[in-house]
Amino acid sequence: MQSPRSRNLDQKPKAQSWINANPGRSSLLLEAIRALEVGYGGDLSGFVDFAPAEYRFNSKKSGGYVILRARNNGSVGAKVQLRSNYWKELELKNPRNLSTLTQLITKHCLTGFDFENEHSQVEFDKAVKKALDSPESERKERLKNxxxxxRKVWRKVSAYVRNPDVVAxxxxxxxxxxxxxxxxxxxxxxxxxxxxxxxxxxxxxSDGGYDTVENAVALCPNCHRKKHFG
Ligand SMILES: [Zn+2]
Structure with missing residues (x-):
């Protein structure tokens, strides 16, 4: 039975056209995707992107990140992020390899980084103030070590598409x-x-404001910064 995520994948026109055009490469890729979904217990927050021959997904609970890429030779390359700056690469040629990948992901739980622990600007400003207020000798010692x-974090971004006519x-x-x-x-x-x-x-x-001329103002960089941080 297909998992909900796989059905979602199959309904993506770009993904579907690539799958149809590459039956040999796509069968192992889809097998890998479904094996991983089983390994995650269906705990997937969603796939990030499907470029031709490439499938990425992350798990909200574990913060995991995996890229699967179909290769020309019919195998699937898997890049798995185990810690924030450490990637493990596997070449998957048969279902036994897929279970190895699933075990690897399950064993490491991919907890080295976390989407939810990303610090906001306000928290960062507080940390800077705290560092400024701490004794200089301690700060220098921390810098030495x-x-x-x-550190690199993966960021999930949603953005507003602005109207160029409003800006103009x-x-x-x-x-x-x-x-x-x-x-x-x-x-x-x-x-x-x-x-x-x-x-x-x-x-x-982000506060529900409209993207209109009436709600917008042209500012020099200093005044703009002051609006946000002053
Ligand atoms: Zn100004």
Whole structure:
């Protein structure tokens, strides 16, 4: 029986057209996907993307991340993230390999990183203040022992698609000057030659604000930062 996620995959037009066009490569890939879903006990929050010959998914509970890629030779390559910066690669040629992959994922629980532990800007600002307030000698000691390589987290992003006409109309209204402090834009945007101003929503889109000319204002970078952090 197909799992809900597999049915979801089969209903994606891009995925389905690739599956139809690559019967040899897709059969093992789909087998791998379903074996992994069984290994996860169906605990999948959803697949992130399906590019031709590639399938990614993550598990919300474990924070796991796996990329399966169908190869030209008919095998499936699996990249599994076991810890935040450690990837294990496997070449899957038969169902026995799939169970090895499933065991690997189950054993490690993929807990090295977590979507929900990502720090917000507010929390980060608090951490900076705390570090500033701590004795300089302690801070220097921590810096001496700190890893120079930044920790990497996987981020799930939802974004608002903004209307370019709204931005254009607000920039036109501003005529090259910040609508808050009235100073001229600090420089010209190299990509399109317009004065560099940032179009800010008075009521944020994430707070239910509208993407309209009336709800938007053109600001210089300083005034824009002040709106958000001042
Ligand atoms: Zn300004």
């Amino acid at each position: 700190a890893s120079p390589e930044p 109309e607000v920039l036109h209204r501003a005529r090259g000057s910040c609508e808050e402090c009235r100073e001229a834009a600090p420089f010209v945007r190299i990509s399109n030659g317009t004065p560099y101003l940032e179009v800010h929503h008075r009521k944020q889109l």
